[in-house]
Amino acid sequence: MKNYLLILVHVICALVLISAACSETGNSSLKGKWRSTDGKTQLQITGKQFILSEEAEPVAEDYFVKADTIFTSFEGSAPTKFVIQQLDNKNLKLLYPDSLSVAFVR
Numbered sequence: 001m002k003n004y005l006l007i008l009v010h011v012i013c014a015l016v017l018i019s020a021a022c023s024e025t026g027n028s029s030l031k032g033k034w035r036s037t038d039g040k041t042q043l044q045i046t047g048k049q050f051i052l053s054e055e056a057e058p059v060a061e062d063y064f065v066k067a068d069t070i071f072t073s074f075e076g077s078a079p080t081k082f083v084i085q086q087l088d089n090k091n092l093k094l095l096y097p098d099s100l101s102v103a104f105v106r
Contacts, residue, residue, distance in 0.1 A: 029089055030065070036105035043092075043104055070094075 007062065034043040042053040050063035050072050061072040061080075073077040086093035092104040 029087060029094070030070075030084075032106060034092055034106060037103045037105060041102065041104075 006031070015078050026077045031045050031047065036043075040054065042058075043049040044053075045063075048062060050070065051058050051060045058072070063070055063072045065071075065084075067103045068084045070082040070084065072082070082097070083095040084092070085095055086103075090106050093101060094104065095101050
């Protein structure tokens with residue numbers, strides 16, 4: 001009986017750790033609709049897509065986040081890197097691949 005309780009405690013702890021690791025709460029403040037402070041650029045980040053709308057047609061790309069960098073890919077090409085310089089619930093500041101820093105607000 002003692003061994004069964006010990007195994008049960010370990011299984012419960014493992015389930016709690018797995019559920020915490022699989023949750024997506026880390027990037028919840030990143031997702032949503034953003035606009036640049038000058039109003040020229042619209043950015044929408046969903047659970048699966050990074051949609052950047054500038055003067056041309058909006059382009060939806062798959063993305064993933066690693067540390068403070070957003071990596072996007074466009075049909076098999078090398079990923080494009082956007083570095084997150086600042087992120088909170090109302091403000092987002094991205095460093096574009098060409099070293100241009102753009103501030104976004106919700």
